[in-house]
Amino acid sequence: MSVATIEGYEVHVNEEGFLTEYDEWNETLALKLAENIGVEMTDRHWEIVRWLRADFKEQGETATTRRTQTVGGFPTKEQFELFPKKPAKKMAYIAGLPKPHGCV
Amino acid sequence: MSTQTVPAVVPNFDDEANAGRKLAIICSKGNLDMAYPGLILANAALGEGVETHLFFTFWGFDMILKSRMNDLKFSPVGNTAMHMPVGDMRVPASLAPVPGMQAMATKMMKHQIAGLGVPEVPEFLEQIVAAGGHLWACRMSADMMHVDESDLYDDVEAIINASTFIEMTNGAQLLFI
Incomplete structure (x- = not known):
């Protein structure tokens, strides 16, 4: 397990840089994580990120883009616009969650 | 458990490395179980930022025929x-x-x-298109089955012939299912 300092917060991260402890995340951190990967956070980005966090808390796993659409109500197309190319991974990274395990 | 302090690593989402990567999937089967591999892989590829084309041919037409796509069998x-x-x-x-x-x-x-x-298949196609995927239908299959674009799922971009498909998938990785 590794500890890194991001925006002054000491957080546990995996070898790719994803946060590994749900409770170590906060929105200041998320803003920095988003900046790291070139995502500029708008209200809509935050809505998705907050929904992903809430869903993870309930389900114990990260929602796929499919679930983010059907359960979260965020259309696939919009996810690709807000988090270009690799929405599932980028959303998970900013939300401080593991990459989704599901295939669809 | 030991912990070590590391410099903050930023994941490499590697958008650049994928630039120009293309995947073409030929869907030639109309059985329910054989419809899914292509759809799942297309969806996964799009989620990785890969340009993805699905080409429906022969029995694969059942996946895009309005009259049949809701009712594939296993x-x-x-x-x-x-x-x-x-x-x-x-x-x-x-x-x-x-x-x-x-x-x-x-x-x-x-x-x-x-x-x-x-x-299900129609909704899966909708998701693939929303994620930026491209759907194409095979000219010869359309002629054999006497169907035209009005019979096909609306998001199928066109009925194209084999050489157009070969041309447009220049440099693509190819899967035949």
Whole structure:
């Protein structure tokens, strides 16, 4: 397990840089994580990120883009616009969650 | 457990490395179970930022024909791997063609797929298109079946011939299903 300092917060991260402890995340951190990967956070980005966090808390796993659409109500197309190319991974990274395990 | 302090690593989402990567999937089967591999891989590739094209040909037309796409079937006939609903038994080959077997097997498979949160074929195509995927239909199959674009799922971009497909997938990785 590794500890890194991001925006002054000491957080546990995996070898790719994803946060590994749900409770170590906060929105200041998320803003920095988003900046790291070139995502500029708008209200809509935050809505998705907050929904992903809430869903993870309930389900114990990260929602796929499919679930983010059907359960979260965020259309696939919009996810690709807000988090270009690799929405599932980028959303998970900013939300401080593991990459989704599901295939669809 | 030991911890070590590391410099903050930023994941390499590697948008650049994928630039120009293309995947073309030829869907040639109309059985329910054979529709899914192409759809799942296309969806995964799009989620990785890969330009993805699906080309429907022959029986694969059932995946994009408005009249059939909602109603693909799964048949245990000729499938020696068919599992019984319980235990680890195989369905005896002699039982596979029994009337009602196909309907039952189809229903079970749809139920299992839905249980995983995986959409039915039309909705799956909709998701693939929303993610930026491209759908194409085969000219010869359309001619053989006497269908035109009005018979096909609306998001199919065009009916194209084989050489157009070869041309447009220049440099692509190719899967035949």
